[in-house]
Amino acid sequence: MTHPSQTAIQATRPQRSKNRKQQIIEFALELLQTRGFENFSYQDLSLELGITKASIHYHFPKKEDLGVALCAGIQHWHQTMFQEIMANDVPAIEKIRIYINGLLNYAMGNNKICPLSSLQADVTSLPPAMLPALRDLDNHELEFIANVLEQGRNNGELSFPGEAIHQAAIVVLSVKGALQYSRIHGPELLQPTLKQIEQLLQT
Amino acid sequence: MTHPSQTAIQATRPQRSKNRKQQIIEFALELLQTRGFENFSYQDLSLELGITKASIHYHFPKKEDLGVALCAGIQHWHQTMFQEIMANDVPAIEKIRIYINGLLNYAMGNNKICPLSSLQADVTSLPPAMLPALRDLDNHELEFIANVLEQGRNNGELSFPGEAIHQAAIVVLSVKGALQYSRIHGPELLQPTLKQIEQLLQT
DNA sequence: GTCTATACACCGATAGAC
DNA sequence: GTCTATCGGTGTATAGAC
Numbered sequence: 244m245t246h247p248s249q250t251a252i253q254a255t256r257p258q259r260s261k262n263r264k265q266q267i268i269e270f271a272l273e274l275l276q277t278r279g280f281e282n283f284s285y286q287d288l289s290l291e292l293g294i295t296k297a298s299i300h301y302h303f304p305k306k307e308d309l310g311v312a313l314c315a316g317i318q319h320w321h322q323t324m325f326q327e328i329m330a331n332d333v334p335a336i337e338k339i340r341i342y343i344n345g346l347l348n349y350a351m352g353n354n355k356i357c358p359l360s361s362l363q364a365d366v367t368s369l370p371p372a373m374l375p376a377l378r379d380l381d382n383h384e385l386e387f388i389a390n391v392l393e394q395g396r397n398n399g400e401l402s403f404p405g406e407a408i409h410q411a412a413i414v415v416l417s418v419k420g421a422l423q424y425s426r427i428h429g430p431e432l433l434q435p436t437l438k439q440i441e442q443l444l445q446t
Numbered sequence: 447m448t449h450p451s452q453t454a455i456q457a458t459r460p461q462r463s464k465n466r467k468q469q470i471i472e473f474a475l476e477l478l479q480t481r482g483f484e485n486f487s488y489q490d491l492s493l494e495l496g497i498t499k500a501s502i503h504y505h506f507p508k509k510e511d512l513g514v515a516l517c518a519g520i521q522h523w524h525q526t527m528f529q530e531i532m533a534n535d536v537p538a539i540e541k542i543r544i545y546i547n548g549l550l551n552y553a554m555g556n557n558k559i560c561p562l563s564s565l566q567a568d569v570t571s572l573p574p575a576m577l578p579a580l581r582d583l584d585n586h587e588l589e590f591i592a593n594v595l596e597q598g599r600n601n602g603e604l605s606f607p608g609e610a611i612h613q614a615a616i617v618v619l620s621v622k623g624a625l626q627y628s629r630i631h632g633p634e635l636l637q638p639t640l641k642q643i644e645q646l647l648q649t
Numbered sequence: 650g651t652c653t654a655t656a657c658a659c660c661g662a663t664a665g666a667c
Numbered sequence: 668g669t670c671t672a673t674c675g676g677t678g679t680a681t682a683g684a685c
Contacts (some may be wrong), residue, residue: 263650277448281485282571284678300680301620354570363626364567367557368485378630411640412635415622416627420619423566427581439612443651446607446649466668487660501669503662 264302266292268307275313281368307370314376317358320349321380325387335395336441342388343418343437345392346430350422357419359384385411392444401444414440460594465503469495470512478516479558484571510573516580520561523552524583538598539644545591546621546640551566553625560622562587588614595647606648617643 272292274283285296285306292299303309324345328338350356362369362377369377389411395401403410417440425433458530464576473494477486488499488509495502506512527548530542555557565572565580572580592614620643628636 278657279482279484279567280571281482282568285680286677294650295652296679297681300569301650304680321482356567360626361567363630364482364559364564366487366630367481374630381631382493391672404645405642406638409635409639411583412624412627412639413616413646416620417616420623421615423563424584424615424619427566427569428584433487436610436612436615439608439616442607443616443646488662489659497668498670499661500663500671504668509661632665 249260263292263294264312267299267302268312271309272313272316272358273352273355275361276350276358277353279361279365280310280313281365290390305370308373310370310373310374313358314362314380317380318376321384322398335391335400336444337399338391338395339388339441339444342442346418346422354426356426357422360419361421381389385415388415395444402446403444410444414444466495466497466501466554467515470502470505475519475561476555476558477514477604478564479553479561479620480556482568483513483516483576508573510575513573513576514562514579517565517576517583520583521579524587527620527649531594538594540646541594541598542591542617542647543573546643549621549625557629557630559626561628563622568623588618588636591618596645605649606647613647617647 244300248295267288270288271283285299288299289296292302303312312409324342329339331338331341333341346357359380362373363381366374366377385408389408390399392403392410392414393407396403398406417439421433421436470491473491474486477490488502491502492499506515527545530548531544534541534544534545549560552561562580562583564582565576569577569580588611591609592611594607595604595613595617596610599606599610621640624636626637
């Protein structure tokens with residue numbers, strides 16, 4: 244006699260080990276945003292997740308392997324955010340707001356900044372294997388925002404001087420900079436500065 | 447019989463040890479800008495300067511002491527730059543250009559960024575004794591630029607919406623962000639983005 | 650997949666001679 | 668002021684048992 248119910252229970256039981264890799268990535272992403280890639284260790288991860296350093300080395304033999312996986316995790320976040328922006332048929336300024344809020348939500352917990360800002364700051368110490376992924380992430384983000392701005396200006400919804408890619412750089416860099424700034428100086432300047440960025444697109 | 451000439455020679459001889467402290471600060475500032483405070487060591491300094499780690503500990507017993515001295519060095523740079531700006535009776539947009547060029551010159555050597563951006567990125571790992579100095583430096587810089595912008599708008603030389611302090615945040619954070627970005631992606635986007643920032647002040 | 654145990658390099662920091 | 672020598676702690680990484 245077989246016991247199909249057991250099989251079902253097995254299948255729906257929380258499979259802790261199967262998602263270990265993802266658990267590691269998620270907590271490492273948080274540490275990347277709060278402390279930077281060179282300032283967290285396998286020990287930090289092992290203490291949080293309740294397994295030993297050696298176990299983490301099983302999933303990511305070298306820290307550079309973890310670093311590349313973190314870049315892939317950031318890419319996944321980007322994809323989700325960009326798809327959400329393109330899915331909604333809203334004015335261009337609203338698309339920019341969704342982008343800004345997506346960034347804010349991703350760094351909402353205390354003392355977090357944009358993961359790409361964090362990687363950029365440490366770039367001279369990073370394992371070289373991470374650099375191509377980092378470059379691609381930066382490029383894609385900037386070009387996506389530039390496209391939104393350019394289409395908005397063509398629609399007559401937005402107004403700004405110069406080329407869209409340079410205006411996109413100002414938007415992206417200002418938002419991330421304001422996030423990093425608010426970690427030290429508190430949130431007072433954050434919201435009004437973000438509003439100011441929006442205003443510059445409508446003058 | 448005395449030997450006054452010897453005394454004179456002694457006084458004009460290059461006093462290597464007397465300036466050691468300053469030598470350390472200057473090279474440490476470079477390492478701060480290229481690698482970040484937590485990613486350079488007393489060993490890095492000792493190899494460059496040709497003295498041992500212990501000797502550096504004589505000048506700066508703890509690394510936090512060196513960190514505080516680095517903040518003072520940054521303040522000195524700020525003072526010089528801000529005085530140069532105020533000394534010249536030039537249009538407000540020209541004062542902004544002097545600020546931007548001052549920042550660029552200070553980070554001209556390869557792979558350097560603004561030292562304050564570097565400290566901000568590492569803020570959760572820094573010795574707490576450095577934080578007040580870091581906050582003051584950030585505040586003073588932002589308020590100085592806000593003053594330049596506000597006076598320029600009152601003069602009719604500049605035109606921008608909203609409050610000067612929020613526009614100043616966009617200017618300062620964009621410039622530093624563009625500097626950090628160009629370290630990874632090359633200089634192509636740097637100059638046109640800086641021009642774009644200037645254009646936004648004259649619309 | 651997770652563990653214990655360990656290797657080796659580097660870190661900040663101190664003691665004491667010169 | 669600079670040195671040699673050393674300490675305790677932590678970093679990444681690996682070997683091998685279970």
